[in-house]
Amino acid sequence: MGKVAIIGVGQSPFVRQYPGSIRELAFEAFKDAMVDARLTTEQIDASVVCSAPEYDKQRSPAGVFAEYLGLNPQPTFYVETLCSSSSTGLRLAYSLVASGLHDVVAVLGFQKMSEISSSESQERMGRGADIQWESPFGTMMPAYYAMYAQAHMATYGTSPDDLALIRVKAATYGQINELAVYRKPVTFDMFTDPESRMTGPVASPLRVGDCCANADGSSCVIVASEEKARAWCDKPVWILGLGAATASVNLAGRDLFTGLAVAKEAARQAYGMAGVGPADIDVAEVHDCFTIAELMAYENLGFAQPGEGPELIRSKATYKEGEIPVNVDGGLLSKGHPIGATGGSQIRTIVLQLRGEAGDMQVRDPAIGLVHNIGGVGLYGNVTILGR
Amino acid sequence: MAKRELDTRFSKFGTVSFTATTKVNDFIDHLEDGRVTGTRCAGCGTRFFPPRSDCFKCLDSEMEWFDVSGTGKLVTYSRLQYAPVGFEGDLPYCIALLDYGDYKVFGRIADSVAAEDIQVGMAMKTVVNRLENGQLNYVFEKAE
Ligand SMILES: [Zn+2]
Numbered sequence: 001m002g003k004v005a006i007i008g009v010g011q012s013p014f015v016r017q018y019p020g021s022i023r024e025l026a027f028e029a030f031k032d033a034m035v036d037a038r039l040t041t042e043q044i045d046a047s048v049v050c051s052a053p054e055y056d057k058q059r060s061p062a063g064v065f066a067e068y069l070g071l072n073p074q075p076t077f078y079v080e081t082l083c084s085s086s087s088t089g090l091r092l093a094y095s096l097v098a099s100g101l102h103d104v105v106a107v108l109g110f111q112k113m114s115e116i117s118s119s120e121s122q123e124r125m126g127r128g129a130d131i132q133w134e135s136p137f138g139t140m141m142p143a144y145y146a147m148y149a150q151a152h153m154a155t156y157g158t159s160p161d162d163l164a165l166i167r168v169k170a171a172t173y174g175q176i177n178e179l180a181v182y183r184k185p186v187t188f189d190m191f192t193d194p195e196s197r198m199t200g201p202v203a204s205p206l207r208v209g210d211c212c213a214n215a216d217g218s219s220c221v222i223v224a225s226e227e228k229a230r231a232w233c234d235k236p237v238w239i240l241g242l243g244a245a246t247a248s249v250n251l252a253g254r255d256l257f258t259g260l261a262v263a264k265e266a267a268r269q270a271y272g273m274a275g276v277g278p279a280d281i282d283v284a285e286v287h288d289c290f291t292i293a294e295l296m297a298y299e300n301l302g303f304a305q306p307g308e309g310p311e312l313i314r315s316k317a318t319y320k321e322g323e324i325p326v327n328v329d330g331g332l333l334s335k336g337h338p339i340g341a342t343g344g345s346q347i348r349t350i351v352l353q354l355r356g357e358a359g360d361m362q363v364r365d366p367a368i369g370l371v372h373n374i375g376g377v378g379l380y381g382n383v384t385i386l387g388r
Numbered sequence: 389m390a391k392r393e394l395d396t397r398f399s400k401f402g403t404v405s406f407t408a409t410t411k412v413n414d415f416i417d418h419l420e421d422g423r424v425t426g427t428r429c430a431g432c433g434t435r436f437f438p439p440r441s442d443c444f445k446c447l448d449s450e451m452e453w454f455d456v457s458g459t460g461k462l463v464t465y466s467r468l469q470y471a472p473v474g475f476e477g478d479l480p481y482c483i484a485l486l487d488y489g490d491y492k493v494f495g496r497i498a499d500s501v502a503a504e505d506i507q508v509g510m511a512m513k514t515v516v517n518r519l520e521n522g523q524l525n526y527v528f529e530k531a532e
Pocket of ligand 1 (some may be wrong): 429430431432433434443445446447448528
């Protein structure tokens, strides 16, 4: 099987309310990636469209986008694994290219969350869990992650202050990411001020400052065979490892509550396929939909031992200059989390890092990068390892 | 010809139910009787909570009911101060998970348990609860 590369990446600005339709939103990331890859539409053999359903009136958006983006008559597919939809799209694109069925595949992620209200959105996301047995109790994403935070605190003595440090780091980089929705500074003091918006209650022990914002946005990743990548691209970034896993949708069916079993399993697969370990990773993007999610990712990816994640943020090891820089683009906490677009945005950040094109966010000379993208509350786990 | 009536008993489960019909609708009758029940596979003996009508281990669909009884250990919980659509009237409330050893139970902590009394690891029991809107669920109380 030949190698598979990423030859183009694109992203729309992530915004609170996109002033256009979903096909127009998709066009923004697609154009950005096509310009980046210097391709024309007839060079794209197939497209994969990724989002979480039930936000748009439009059913089957893939066919609609194919027309709007000039990708007729090439085939298109819709894939969905909630917040990790576009990492799943990348996995599908990889297999389409590695199998020899297609040479060049565009992975388009999008979400226009502002189509519905924030509490409706919480209700939709809550129904990404077990609607028969859990949703009738009034569940929502922050509360599920809060249960993991509570377990981590009870088991390891992690504190709300540790979580606050993660948000402070995210904001450090969100301020310099022009595509991020949240660009204001966040200081640790704001988390000790009961008047600050950061300390507003949501679901204990998580507070407003621990949660990422909804956003509208799109992302695009163009995947190509080794032959096309070498012919068309000066700086191909190679897909070295892919891992994907699932877990019980109902928390009652799980055993681990201080971390996500799907992340551990997906990481094991991706490290194995790439033939590398945690110490080889130079820069990482992890799924920080909530601060606790980043902390657990440190441990589940092997950057820290179980229970020692807080030490990484306290020592600033995950800052840009640290031993293992994580989310130096602001992460979901600052960029915003347009569900279907998120994985593609994370992949874009690592591709730019590996090419040395990340601007003010650039980490020093990275060779191997990692993307950790979770769907639902640890329902789907995806880990992707990329290299120069 | 008279249309056969759909058995929609499960729409009584929780503040807002998103499921009307399931093969384990008898679960609702058990709640009415003050029992919280799971299923045990007649083929291999595996106990399931929440109850299932099919066993993925031996692919058997012959199930027996058992009562959730005794005490479980509080694995984790969260107190919500913001709710999804349809649950605003219940605020604030705690969702939680109890570990009974063989199985775990996801639900709510009873409003009667004071916030400062809740500790991960504490022993709790599962009891049936009738909500103000006439719906049924179950909640966790402190085990004495
Ligand atoms: Zn069985």
